Amino acid sequence: MSHNEQIIAGSAKHPIVPQHYRYGTAGFRMKADLLEGVTYRVGLLAALRSRKLNSQAIGVMITASHNPAIDNGVKIVDPMGDMLEQEWERYATALVNAPSDKDLAKIYNALATDLKIDLEAPAKVIYGRDTRPSGHTLVTALADALDATNTEHVDYKILTTPQLHYLVRATNSEGTPASYGEVSEVGYYKKLAEAFVRTMKGKRIPQVLQVDCANGVGGPKLKEFLKHIPQDKVPFAVQVVNDDVLRPEVLNLDSGADYVKTKQRAPPIPKPQPGLRCCSLDGDADRLIYYWHDPETNVFVMLDGDRISSLAASFIGDLVESAGLRDELRIGVVQTAYANGASTHYITQHLKLPVICTPTGVKHLHHVAQGFDVGVYFEANGHGTVLFSLDAINAFKKTTPQSPAQKEALDTLAALTDLINQTVGDAISDMLLVEVILAHKNWNLRDWALTYQDLPNRLVRVEVANKDVFRTTDAERRLSHPEGCQAEIDQEVKKFKDARSFARASGTENAMRVYAEAATRSEANELAERVAGIVSRWGV
């Protein structure tokens, strides 16, 4: 069979359900039974992408993260372990929307011609999936696309999303001076465990940490990771809960980082215990939220992505200062409009670090963070990481220390570059980072929470007939369209103290989101309701 015939035959085995698909912030994500044909087509695109980029390995991750178990999703990972280049999202959308198998082959060939891709060049795609049962079928469709296009492929089976990102980068850097680590899941654990022990420097955290894994892939993977810390060097006690991956229906059910962040309370199971340090991962372990019920004040305290961001920025900023590199390296923090105003104020006024706001979606934050030598980026929902430039890594490793304190700071910084996932936000790696910082500062969660006080805020989902009439500007903080709508929002915001509000179309759902914050809880609620009212009037 010719290539074309193979592609068409494969597509006939994995038919597409006709409807309009779009490669969004999380790739293609929807009910799993719509995804078989989509995944086949994503396989074709991944093969093209590998051939376009000198046969480097491309990743494909099959997951729907924090969404219900019946959903699934598929997204492409670029050679350095970052998200698919934005320009290519259009090509993905075009391939997936091809109306027939023949059209699919035509679009595939047209892309190859337009992008000057040699279809005879070698290609490599590696992939993994979360614990969803539908992952099996989708992986089969993906493998068929890779076979049809003569693409070498490796199935890493069940992984967290950040593990797949790690493996892509490790594969492409293997044997080079920039080697990212051993090309295996065990290599990932070994790298993290070694860096964790190295950054902890013999410090211990006496209090237990309860980790809620949303009954997703993070549970078994975290337990596997813990086995790689040498028994005599384990610095903390972890209690893994909600780690049932055998009953798919409980995935993300009343648990996980998204539950805690949106409901602003602890998962009901296990029964919350005052004073216990807790954190939650999401279903594919790329988001992290800390929380505890303070026994003294009897309040629930949530430490979200903004808190992790400011904690990391403060710790790393101090280390860079002690390492004598403050004038040499540019440190910055990247947030979205959802970042609590109090966190932005703390970072700019107290830590004296620049903050840049980008539109929602990890790819935007990641891209801007790459512009700093130390770029700290987190979404309030707990997704984020810290990126180090080559200059920063070299400075940490090559500066000759003039004092023991400077040496200590340089060593810790160098270890952090191995501990922190450089490809994408990684809940397990971020959790280790938080533990390291708390141990170094000798802080409990109350100390951490006391660094600043969050402004009360409220997020509302508004269903409208047509969300496409809403267009944003200024990193989603203002609406440019429909004209006149923003002026009405401004009028309302003015009536409240320390208030801020914005509306944006969701990138993952057919709805608008409205965020409001103000000096008191009731004012934040009131403002959110009023702005939601404006949005629903303009959205008809």
Ligand code: 16G
């Ligand atoms: C996606 C994004 C997440 C963002 C969320 C916003 C990635 C990997 N994920 O899940 O970062 O916060 O979308 O959803 O980029 P929304 O557009 O529906 O509000």
Ligand code: MG
């Ligand atoms: Mg996720």
